Amino acid sequence: MPVVQIFDKELAPSKIQALKFGLWIGMASIVMLFGAFTSAYLVRKPVGNWYEFKLPIQFFYSTLIIIGSSVLLEKAFKSFRSHDLKNYQLFMFISFFAGIAFLATQVIAFKAMISQGLFIDLNVSVSFLYVLAGMHALHVIGGIIVMIISLTTALAVRPLINEMNILKLDLLRQYWHFVGALWIYLLIFLILQ
Amino acid sequence: MSAHHNHQDQDVLIEKLGYDDHFHEHHEGDKYQMNFLTKYIFSMDHKIIARQFLFTGIFWAIIGSAMSIIFRLQLGFPDASIAWLKPLLGKWITINDAGMGSLEPEFYYALVTMHGTIIVFFVLTAGLSGTFSNLLIPLQLGARDMASPFLNMLSYWFFFLSSVVMFYSLFLSTGPFSGGWTGYPPLSALPQASIGSGAGMTLWLVSLALFVVSVLLGGMNYITTVLNLRTKGMSLWRMPLTIWAFLVTAILGLLSFPVLFSGFLLLIFDRSMGTSFYLSDIFVNGMALDRIGGSPILYQHIFWFLGHPEVYIIILPAMGIVSEVLSVHARKPIFGYRAMVYSILAIAFLSFIVWAHHMFMAGVNPFISNFFVIFTLIIAVPSAVKVFNWISTLYGGNLRMNTPMLFCIGFVSMFISGGLTGIFLGNSAIDIQQHDTYFVVAHFHIVMGVAAFFGMFAGVYNWFPKMFGRFMNDTLGKIHFWCTMISAYAVFGPMHFLGMAGVPRRYYRFDNFEAFSGFDVMNQFITIAAIFGFMAQLVFVVNFFWSMYKGRKVTEQNPWGSNSLEWTTPIDAGHGNWPGKIPTVQRWAYDYGKDGIEYTQQHVPLREGEEHSSH
Numbered sequence: 001m002p003v004v005q006i007f008d009k010e011l012a013p014s015k016i017q018a019l020k021f022g023l024w025i026g027m028a029s030i031v032m033l034f035g036a037f038t039s040a041y042l043v044r045k046p047v048g049n050w051y052e053f054k055l056p057i058q059f060f061y062s063t064l065i066i067i068g069s070s071v072l073l074e075k076a077f078k079s080f081r082s083h084d085l086k087n088y089q090l091f092m093f094i095s096f097f098a099g100i101a102f103l104a105t106q107v108i109a110f111k112a113m114i115s116q117g118l119f120i121d122l123n124v125s126v127s128f129l130y131v132l133a134g135m136h137a138l139h140v141i142g143g144i145i146v147m148i149i150s151l152t153t154a155l156a157v158r159p160l161i162n163e164m165n166i167l168k169l170d171l172l173r174q175y176w177h178f179v180g181a182l183w184i185y186l187l188i189f190l191i192l193q
Numbered sequence: 194m195s196a197h198h199n200h201q202d203q204d205v206l207i208e209k210l211g212y213d214d215h216f217h218e219h220h221e222g223d224k225y226q227m228n229f230l231t232k233y234i235f236s237m238d239h240k241i242i243a244r245q246f247l248f249t250g251i252f253w254a255i256i257g258s259a260m261s262i263i264f265r266l267q268l269g270f271p272d273a274s275i276a277w278l279k280p281l282l283g284k285w286i287t288i289n290d291a292g293m294g295s296l297e298p299e300f301y302y303a304l305v306t307m308h309g310t311i312i313v314f315f316v317l318t319a320g321l322s323g324t325f326s327n328l329l330i331p332l333q334l335g336a337r338d339m340a341s342p343f344l345n346m347l348s349y350w351f352f353f354l355s356s357v358v359m360f361y362s363l364f365l366s367t368g369p370f371s372g373g374w375t376g377y378p379p380l381s382a383l384p385q386a387s388i389g390s391g392a393g394m395t396l397w398l399v400s401l402a403l404f405v406v407s408v409l410l411g412g413m414n415y416i417t418t419v420l421n422l423r424t425k426g427m428s429l430w431r432m433p434l435t436i437w438a439f440l441v442t443a444i445l446g447l448l449s450f451p452v453l454f455s456g457f458l459l460l461i462f463d464r465s466m467g468t469s470f471y472l473s474d475i476f477v478n479g480m481a482l483d484r485i486g487g488s489p490i491l492y493q494h495i496f497w498f499l500g501h502p503e504v505y506i507i508i509l510p511a512m513g514i515v516s517e518v519l520s521v522h523a524r525k526p527i528f529g530y531r532a533m534v535y536s537i538l539a540i541a542f543l544s545f546i547v548w549a550h551h552m553f554m555a556g557v558n559p560f561i562s563n564f565f566v567i568f569t570l571i572i573a574v575p576s577a578v579k580v581f582n583w584i585s586t587l588y589g590g591n592l593r594m595n596t597p598m599l600f601c602i603g604f605v606s607m608f609i610s611g612g613l614t615g616i617f618l619g620n621s622a623i624d625i626q627q628h629d630t631y632f633v634v635a636h637f638h639i640v641m642g643v644a645a646f647f648g649m650f651a652g653v654y655n656w657f658p659k660m661f662g663r664f665m666n667d668t669l670g671k672i673h674f675w676c677t678m679i680s681a682y683a684v685f686g687p688m689h690f691l692g693m694a695g696v697p698r699r700y701y702r703f704d705n706f707e708a709f710s711g712f713d714v715m716n717q718f719i720t721i722a723a724i725f726g727f728m729a730q731l732v733f734v735v736n737f738f739w740s741m742y743k744g745r746k747v748t749e750q751n752p753w754g755s756n757s758l759e760w761t762t763p764i765d766a767g768h769g770n771w772p773g774k775i776p777t778v779q780r781w782a783y784d785y786g787k788d789g790i791e792y793t794q795q796h797v798p799l800r801e802g803e804e805h806s807s808h
Contacts, residue, residue: 018417018422019340019417021420022413028447120468135458
């Protein structure tokens with residue numbers, strides 16, 4: 001089924017496609033937001049007065065955690081669609097806690113930085129790291145909030161499998177993969193720089 | 194065969210060929226508008242939200258233009274007493290021993306800054322695109338509502354919140370932000386830089402951050418609705434040009450406003466966290482700040498990466514409205530429909546690669562400037578295509594010279610006059626002389642200020658019957674048009690001469706400068722013309738609100754004889770827009786005068802032996 005009903009004029013208007021497509025547009029604007037941050041980084045760096053420092057090791061742990069969380073959510077979605085409710089509930093919960101663990105790891109990473117004296121106003125290179133990881137964390141928190149709402153479905157004794165609930169989980173899944181990929185992009189960007 | 198369809202024919206056609214989406218069988222559809230609060234205040238109906246955007250826009254337009262009258266008084270009559278404004282402006286008017294009241298220079302800058310911010314963002318972005326995208330996208334596409342009515346409601350309320358914050362900042366004891374609508378650091382980054390850079394700037398940033406959220410929520414809805422919720426038969430190439438314009442506008446907003454947001458966020462960090470993204474080598478009262486290594490040019494790049502698409506976010510909806518209204522009242526199909534679409538797309542694409550032409554004199558590498566000069570000048574091509582098509586649409590048309598039509602023609606006139614000076618300013622060499630002068634002020638006020646307002650007026654006069662079930666008074670409308678047209682040229686025409694003589698913008702007064710002191714009569718003339726123009730807008734406001742309650746009632750569904758689908762809805766369309774099925778589309782939107790028939794609406798099937806218009 002095409003996501004966008006652009007050229008097929010006989011297709012009836014579809015609300016479901018509209019919601020899926022709306023999410024994509026939202027993600028496009030998030031891409032522009034982080035594109036702007038990383039472009040600013042690239043423009044600012046050659047100006048000089050740039051403090052070099054090592055990325056905290058915790059960022060690599062958190063990367064593994066968020067990848068794991070994504071894989072589990074994918075499994076939860078597949079289980080839900082194939083009516084395997086037990087696995088669905090299990091995977092949903094582990095994925096959710098992995099999401100929390102990701103945020104906790106990010107906090108630990110920043111605590112480690114602060115203990116090394118890498119404060120936000122030390123140098124603009126450090127400031128950028130705070131902004132990038134901080135804004136990313138806000139988008140993860142947005143995903144966590146949706147996950148909590150989604151868990152209320154999962155918590156039910158017999159979760160209702162219908163088109164609407166599948167759609168909701170699908171949207172959550174896509175967004176979650178997106179913020180995961182966004183983090184991997186930021187990490188690779190920071191390593192290369 | 195008569196082209197005229199009365200109520201019953203219409204309903205029969207929709208009943209026979211319409212698409213049944215079982216909308217009215219779900220009670221979420223009809224029942225949720227139970228009380229006054231959900232129907233008129235926290236409404237999720239796109240038609241109500243459109244009116245909310247329009248009312249808020251009118252409110253801001255009055256404030257924004259009244260501000261310009263106050264600073265024009267200062268520029269035209271710097272030695273006249275404005276003590277009579279003391280009850281309104283309070284401490285911002287100082288009265289000396291001789292009883293002469295004069296405007297505080299700090300507040301002059303605040304007025305200039307707020308005038309720009311308000312008109313650009315609150316009136317010509319939210320008021321224009323917010324109103325007409327909301328009203329027309331579902332109606333002209335045959336949709337029940339937006340893809341997400343809830344997010345649509347949030348979009349308005351974020352705009353409302355943003356408005357409240359900005360309005361509040363006008364009453365701060367230190368005044369609103371006064372560092373120019375572009376908010377360049379260091380004035381915007383250091384609270385101690387000027388009195389408006391403190392709390393005023395903080396509220397400015399909060400307000401505009403909320404505004405970005407509003408634009409993004411609205412834009413997501415507009416794009417999704419256009420691409421996914423069109424009725425059967427409504428292919429992209431059958432959409433009215435209004436919808437094309439709103440679609441591309443929303444895409445521009447979605448891609449550029451997040452970038453502005455990122456720039457603001459870094460600015461907020463510089464203001465409150467002690468970072469140095471934009472700050473370096475700053476001395477305040479002879480003391481060096483310890484903020485080093487930042488680049489104020491970085492802010493300018495980020496700002497204008499939004500800022501340039503923003504001017505097309507303002508003008509594209511006006512272009513779309515003009516294309517549609519012009520065609521309806523010329524009783525002719527729009528000339529070069531596809532060329533119109535391609536030129537909208539070309540303008541939108543180019544708008545992302547020309548931003549640095551706002552920064553030619555800001556220390557950008559002159560070799561890089563060449564790149565931006567070339568693409569800037571190329572924008573003249575799609576713009577000229579559009580102008581040619583509008584004029585060709587008028588040529589040989591059976592013109593109805595009513596108010597909406599007059600504003601469309603006025604728009605084309607303004608767009609040509611203002612567009613031509615853009616070709617001068619787009620050259621980085623000429624910019625050495627012209628930058629930051631009144632030549633720039635004249636250029637952008639004509640091409641995107643007055644022109645966009647004209648598009649908005651054309652839209653208001655044309656769709657007022659759809660919004661309120663009544664007509665606006667045409668005589669008052671014509672008085673409004675001619676007074677506005679004449680005063681707009683009288684205000685901004687002479688500014689070109691000021692600019693060519695090098696008179697800089699944003700100055701508080703000129704009599705201390707030998708080179709600029711010969712223009713006091715011209716400045717007086719401009720101020721008087723501006724006051725005249727402001728009075729003309731009061732005619733519009735009176736006409737608008739009077740007509741809402743007392744205007745001539747609309748008695749037929751399609752009073753203008755227009756082809757697009759909004760006129761197939763009942764005069765007072767309820768929730769869901771069509772009472773039964775939704776119409777399906779059988780033809781493009783511009784079958785005017787085809788086969789000798791005055792107009793054929795989009796949901797009317799091909800007559801026997803008739804072929805689709807090639808377009």
